[in-house]
Amino acid sequence: MSADSTEQDCIFCAIARGDIPSDGVYADDHVIAFRDINPQAPSHVLVAPRRHVASIDELKDDQEFLGRVMAVAITVAQAEELAESGYRLATNHGRDGAQSVPHLHVHVLGGRALNGRLG
Ligand code: AMP
Numbered sequence: 001m002s003a004d005s006t007e008q009d010c011i012f013c014a015i016a017r018g019d020i021p022s023d024g025v026y027a028d029d030h031v032i033a034f035r036d037i038n039p040q041a042p043s044h045v046l047v048a049p050r051r052h053v054a055s056i057d058e059l060k061d062d063q064e065f066l067g068r069v070m071a072v073a074i075t076v077a078q079a080e081e082l083a084e085s086g087y088r089l090a091t092n093h094g095r096d097g098a099q100s101v102p103h104l105h106v107h108v109l110g111g112r113a114l115n116g117r118l119g
Pocket of ligand 1: 011022035036039046091098099100
């Protein structure tokens, strides 16, 4: 099956394919993780599925895959040595959620005291 136009244009699909460079910190057959190009904290890693999933809103009925993505986020946070000091996992969906890249990604943020405000 050929990729639809959304996948063809998708920057995180291109990163997953290796077509554009990224600062990768984790990869397996299903999930990749790479450093955010505009970090908001000393550690700021994005965890994303290799396949095109527009946002977490598509995964309600795929709890196994959702769990796989979140488990990688925890793995990355621990590898970044954030478990003791603390970290934040965040994922944005849609316009009001301030999602700017329409390919699911979980932000792993830590390495400093984060603002308690979430919105
Ligand atoms: P969001 O607003 O939740 O969709 O987050 C998108 C994130 O992707 C932002 O934090 C951007 O800095 C980050 N980003 C965009 N392009 C790239 C890229 N080529 N490599 C790494 N991070 C990127």
